[in-house]
Every structure is written in structure tokens, then in C-alpha cells.
Amino acid sequence: MSNIFSFSGRIRRTEYAVTQIALSAVVGLIFMVFGASLLAGESAAIGATLFLGVAMLLASWVSLASGAKRCHDRGNSGFFQLIPFYGLWMLFGDGDHGSNGYGSDPKGRMSQADLLRATAPAQASLEHA
Numbered sequence: 001m002s003n004i005f006s007f008s009g010r011i012r013r014t015e016y017a018v019t020q021i022a023l024s025a026v027v028g029l030i031f032m033v034f035g036a037s038l039l040a041g042e043s044a045a046i047g048a049t050l051f052l053g054v055a056m057l058l059a060s061w062v063s064l065a066s067g068a069k070r071c072h073d074r075g076n077s078g079f080f081q082l083i084p085f086y087g088l089w090m091l092f093g094d095g096d097h098g099s100n101g102y103g104s105d106p107k108g109r110m111s112q113a114d115l116l117r118a119t120a121p122a123q124a125s126l127e128h129a
Contacts, residue, residue: 007065010073010095012106017091019066023059030055072102 003009004019011019030052037048067087068078073095080086097109110118 004062005065007068007078008072008102009069010100010103010106011066011069012073012095013070013091013093015106016066016070020063020087023063027056027059030059072100073106075100075102 034048034052037044064078064081067081067090070090071078071080071086074080074090074093075096081090095105095107098105098113
């Protein structure tokens with residue numbers, strides 16, 4: 001698993017989906033604790049509100065970082081995740097084969113251009129022999 005706080009690099013669909021599911025579960029649990037603290041009294045609610053704010057900022061950061069890396073896997077800027085329903089495209093669409101401007105393929109696949117670059121030095125040495 002890559003650094004969940006970083007906006008650079010590429011991730012696969014599986015890592016993106018697992019991250020989003022885990023974040024949804026954590027946020028749901030945080031809201032349940034927040035709701036229970038509201039019933040506990042005013043002093044507990046103040047502390048829970050502060051905790052909720054920090055936790056939501058952290059969850060938003062992780063969600064945006066994983067979305068940006070998934071956009072990078074598709075060869076797009078991280079800002080594409082702000083397009084409505086693009087999250088579904090990130091979830092179901094395949095990433096770029098081989099390396100792109102954002103890094104190497106997380107699946108380890110090579111594009112035809114990468115394959116030609118990798119075999120070109122071997123072919124050149126055979127021609128000179």
C-alpha cells in the first residue's frame with residue numbers, strides 16, 4: 001500500500017476502492033461516537049466536536065489523496081476527481097498500461113513504447129556485433 005497521505009504516484013482500482021470503503025466505515029463510526037457524545041452532556045459534546053472536525057479533515061485529506069493517485073493512474077490530473085460522477089469512472093475504468101507522466105504502472109504492465117525502449121539497447125548491441 002502506498003503512502004495514504006501523499007498526492008503523488010499511482011494506485012490500482014482495488015487500493016482505491018478499499019481506501020474509500022475503509023474511510024466510509026471510519027467516518028460512520030466517528031459520527032456514531034459524535035451522536036452518542038451529544039447525549040452525554042455539553043462538555044463531552046465540545047470535545048467530540050473538536051475531534052469530529054480534526055477527524056473529518058484527516059479523512060478528507062486521505063480521500064482526496066487516494067482520488068488524485070487514482071486519477072494519475074488513468075493519466076489525468078488529480079483535479080479530475082472534482083468532476084461529478086468521475087469517482088465511478090475511477091472505480092471501474094482501467095488505468096494506463098505502462099508508465100505515464102505520474103509514474104510506473106502499479107500492475108507492472110509495460111506499454112508498447114516502454115517495451116520498445118527496453119528492447120532497443122539489446123537490438124542495437126546485436127546490430128553492432
